[in-house]
Amino acid sequence: MVKKYSSRIYLAIIFLFLYLPIMVLIVLSFNDSKSRVVWGGFTGKWYVSMLQNETIMESFATTLQITLTASILATVIGTLAAIGIQAMRRKGRAILLGATNIPLLNADIVTGISMMLLFVRFTKLGFSTVLIAHLTFDIPYVILNVLPKLNATSKSAYEAALDLGASPLYAFYKIVWPDIRPGVFSGFLMAVTMSLDDFSITYFTKGAGVNTLSTMLYTELRKGIRPEMYALSTLLFLIALALLFIMNYGSSRKNEINN
Amino acid sequence: MYNFKRQFLSGPYIIWIVGFIVLPILVICYYGITDASGSFTLENIIAISEPIHMKALLLSLKLALVSTLLCLALSYPLAMILNGLHVKHQSFIVFIFVLPMWMNFMLRILAWQLILSNNGILNTVFQALGLPRVSLLNTPAAVVFGMVYDYLPFMILPIYNSMSRIGNDIVDAARDLGCNKFQVFAKIILPLTVSGVLSGIIMVFVPALTSFVISNLLGGGKVLLIGNVIEQEFMQNTNWNMGSGLSIVLMIFVIASMAFMNSHNKEGEGTAVW
Numbered sequence: 001m002v003k004k005y006s007s008r009i010y011l012a013i014i015f016l017f018l019y020l021p022i023m024v025l026i027v028l029s030f031n032d033s034k035s036r037v038v039w040g041g042f043t044g045k046w047y048v049s050m051l052q053n054e055t056i057m058e059s060f061a062t063t064l065q066i067t068l069t070a071s072i073l074a075t076v077i078g079t080l081a082a083i084g085i086q087a088m089r090r091k092g093r094a095i096l097l098g099a100t101n102i103p104l105l106n107a108d109i110v111t112g113i114s115m116m117l118l119f120v121r122f123t124k125l126g127f128s129t130v131l132i133a134h135l136t137f138d139i140p141y142v143i144l145n146v147l148p149k150l151n152a153t154s155k156s157a158y159e160a161a162l163d164l165g166a167s168p169l170y171a172f173y174k175i176v177w178p179d180i181r182p183g184v185f186s187g188f189l190m191a192v193t194m195s196l197d198d199f200s201i202t203y204f205t206k207g208a209g210v211n212t213l214s215t216m217l218y219t220e221l222r223k224g225i226r227p228e229m230y231a232l233s234t235l236l237f238l239i240a241l242a243l244l245f246i247m248n249y250g251s252s253r254k255n256e257i258n259n
Numbered sequence: 260m261y262n263f264k265r266q267f268l269s270g271p272y273i274i275w276i277v278g279f280i281v282l283p284i285l286v287i288c289y290y291g292i293t294d295a296s297g298s299f300t301l302e303n304i305i306a307i308s309e310p311i312h313m314k315a316l317l318l319s320l321k322l323a324l325v326s327t328l329l330c331l332a333l334s335y336p337l338a339m340i341l342n343g344l345h346v347k348h349q350s351f352i353v354f355i356f357v358l359p360m361w362m363n364f365m366l367r368i369l370a371w372q373l374i375l376s377n378n379g380i381l382n383t384v385f386q387a388l389g390l391p392r393v394s395l396l397n398t399p400a401a402v403v404f405g406m407v408y409d410y411l412p413f414m415i416l417p418i419y420n421s422m423s424r425i426g427n428d429i430v431d432a433a434r435d436l437g438c439n440k441f442q443v444f445a446k447i448i449l450p451l452t453v454s455g456v457l458s459g460i461i462m463v464f465v466p467a468l469t470s471f472v473i474s475n476l477l478g479g480g481k482v483l484l485i486g487n488v489i490e491q492e493f494m495q496n497t498n499w500n501m502g503s504g505l506s507i508v509l510m511i512f513v514i515a516s517m518a519f520m521n522s523h524n525k526e527g528e529g530t531a532v533w
Contacts, residue, residue, distance in 0.1 A: 017411075018408070019359065021371050021408075028373075080271065081268065084272070085269055088269070096272075100276075107468070107486075108466065108469065110469070113502065115279065117287055118283040135275070135279075136280060139272060139275065193357060193361065197364045198364075199365060204493070214364065217363070229366065230366075233362055233363055
């Protein structure tokens with residue numbers, strides 16, 4: 001009994017540790033006082049002024065554009081790559097998987113700087129260089145999520161479909177795709193998470209005038225962060241929470257039906 | 260599954276690897292071993308032995324080591340508790356630990372700044388309770404705190420993954436054969452989670468070693484890590500050759516720590532983080 005309670009308390013402490021800063025930001029987003037410590041009453045005005053703040057809205061739009069474009073393209077390239085890698089001989093597969101691990105394991109600062117050094121030789125830093133950089137660290141997450149699912153698909157079902165006259169594309173869509181779809185989806189989500197949260201690599205590969213939320217915050221740090229940012233982050237968090245809940249609920253419903 | 264034609268689906272990715280993974284590394288190595296005029300030199304790499312660089316490197320290693328050990332100490336019991344909960348959907352556990360990452364990283368660290376600062380929330384609460392004030396912000400301890408906070412999920416998830424994969428039948432068999440709780444832990448659970456622990460260590464140690472943002476925000480410019488030194492070479496001093504040389508040293512440390520971990524991973528297969 002004691003053990004049960006102490007483990008519950010331990011869980012609660014860890015969750016508090018992980019979610020305390022988030023709770024602080026949410027509370028501050030409703031605080032009618034510019035002070036960060038004093039509670040000045042409840043207000044929704046930061047949510048209104050957030051929508052009117054050009055700097056915030058612009059960097060928010062850039063963040064969304066980069067995150068979505070990079071994640072979607074990474075999902076396509078990564079899924080194709082995973083299918084190709086699976087079809088390779090042992091040696092080719094080992095080389096490609098080794099290369100896939102480089103952006104995952106290398107230090108962010110080194111990845112960012114090395115790409116910046118390459119980019120400035122050929123082009124100006126800007127939106128597209130950030131996009132390329134994000135794609136580079138997003139693709140490995142997609143591959144690593146899709147490949148295990150791909151390895152678990154039954155080879156004979158696919159071949160049977162071919163023998164029965166299905167075209168390779170049709171057989172892929174009917175046999176392989178349903179099996180790897182969860183992997184593709186979680187790879188996409190992983191890519192979104194990583195792109196949304198990245199600072200270091202964006203910081204080094206961005207040009208003047210291009211700002212994501214992270215880099216905007218970093219440059220505005222000395223002026224002190226605006227309460228509008230708390231509002232935006234609260235909104236983002238709630239959207240993420242809702243999305244992930246819907247997805248979890250959706251998939252568990254599907255499992256029940258299948259069972 | 261060898262299929263000649265299908266291999267070509269990897270084509271775009273292979274081009275990507277060459278252009279944006281291999282080539283940038285070659286470029287940074289080129290910068291690292293040349294001087295501003297483009298002639299060969301090892302000075303940028305030897306520069307690590309300058310006292311200020313050496314101090315930053317040693318501090319980075321120390322803080323990264325402490326953060327990694329703290330993460331491990333917090334995560335292992337947590338993984339055991341989570342594993343004992345028998346949650347139906349394992350994805351829910353992952354979800355809880357990934358969710359904070361959807362709130363911007365910079366904002367979460369800034370929130371800790373608000374909590375830990377001298378006139379911050381923590382001290383306000385402490386004062387109300389009649390406890391002595393603590394000045395944590397702008398110390399190495401605050402940086403470690405931020406690192407543990409930010410990288411904890413990267414330690415929890417691989418350990419939890421490897422633990423949830425251990426079948427109940429193995430544990431039951433050990434019990435039937437007369438193992439007590441501690442023997443089960445020492446002979447079954449611990450050996451089977453080593454690979455998870457090792458990938459957790461890598462996932463925490465490498466970013467902690469190379470971080471520069473957390474030390475900037477929570478160290479207040481007083482805690483200079485090797486990442487900060489490199490960032491300054493690029494963004495303030497614009498000495499790209501020196502910055503690249505130091506980056507090469509950093510890469511060597513990253514590779515060395517991974518090689519060290521791999522040599523201890525007897526199973527030979529890393530546990531995927533996610």
